[in-house]
Amino acid sequence: MNIVPNRGAKISVKNGFRGTILEFLRNSLEKGCFDGILIPMRVPADDSYAWVLVRDKPFLDNANPIAPIVSVQGAKALTSLTRKGGGNFNVAAIMKPCDIRASIELSKLKQVNLEKITLISYDCPGTLEMSNYIENPEESEKIFGSLLDGDVWDDKFTKPICQICDNFSFPACDLHFALLGTENGSIYLIPGTEKGENILDDLGIEYSEDLSNWEKKVIELIKKKEKQKAEKFELVKPTVEGFDNLLKTFANCIGCHNCQSACPICYCRQCYFDSEVSKPNSDFILLRTSKRGGISFPLDRIMFHTGRMSHMSLSCVSCGVCTDACPVSIPVADIFSYVADKTQRTFEYKAGNSTEEPLPMREYRFDELLEIKELVKDADGQD
């Protein structure tokens, strides 16, 4: 939560949180606020969710705005939709806060065009681990349902990265559904931008009383998550600190680059690590064994991970799709989240926090980071 909003509209809950959000979407489609809605929908095989751009109201019946798993990052879907420009259709994208944060980072990187997109988010209870869900979808749906209905959102079944997420509420979106701490069967719909306010006006939804109850609950939960985050980072630290530990942690890496292809921030059409330049010929590989006495395959796994850290950690939103994508269960997201937290602090930047903050690598100040250059004094005391 970056800015504390001061007003929201009260909406009464019908058919649970999901039903209420769907009802709002149906209304807005009917009134012509949007031409389409990008929303997760359960796949026909029932064991996963996919992003679907819905144009006809009846299809919304099968959609699930609060999906228990994330198979593809929402920002990736938005990139596919808008990489060639915003188009003429107004589209509402209902996504988790981490999807929205990634979309904002990508809009700064000119991969997403948010002009015609209305970003709608909600207080996110976290998502389940993909492997568990696929094993037993029905049971998982039940677990997630009871989690969502519960008074205190218990995160013991959610992904590890969701357990340490303190950005689960009110990202820089146009509209936000405040689900936490609401009483008497009603939730709040909070506009974050003028675009959002206009939609509420179009739909004729009245603003109502204060949001203190929601605010209190959110701050309480943020505190809990921050504590869990600090604890988690303490656990991650010894697994990556030191060259030997780093090698151990990534020892199982099979070099499939799934983490990179699932990552919403890794948008480069041609990644260095997939290019021909990074594939040496046999003579060169043999040369590299001369001092070592041998070399393991796949080549350059540590280089891939450290390289990716230095390339994208400033924009990492800690969404956790990299861990989901890893076939050998390396906790990639925990490690990247740990590194990203520290690198973003260097420039007092928080990925996806606002559309206004420029990317750290796009700007500079004249008088910063003077300490990174070791000073060499001349005889006359000049640097």
Place this chain on the structure above:
Amino acid sequence: MEREFLPKIVSFLCKWCSYTGADLAGINRLQYPTSILPIKVMCSSRVDPVFVIKAYLRGADGVLIGGCHPGDCHYQDGNYHTRRRVAILKRVFELLGLEEGRIRLSWISASEGPKFARVCNEFTEVIKSLGENTTKTTIFL
């Protein structure tokens, strides 16, 4: 008899300042160790962090990045971006417990031949005190 350890320092030198500075050091017949392996780049901001990581993990004992002084970049602001990039790279190295002391950024202008020689001497001494890079003998990379 064991030979004295002479480090290998991969040096990315910008064409307009540091590389010309190195030339000047040569013309002036200034002494600096043969540990420096110069690579000419058009601007210090051309140095992708991956270049440095690659050099480090393939066994370079040190990596030197030389650019124009702040404000003097041939491309107006390239070196300010270099500074931010190196800062992040050093932060990542620090977090992973790798030896960030093996990476060095120096501003050397085209007229600073003596400074180039001094940076090379100093950095070589620093690397000598750090010893050989252990990645040189690591098989499971």
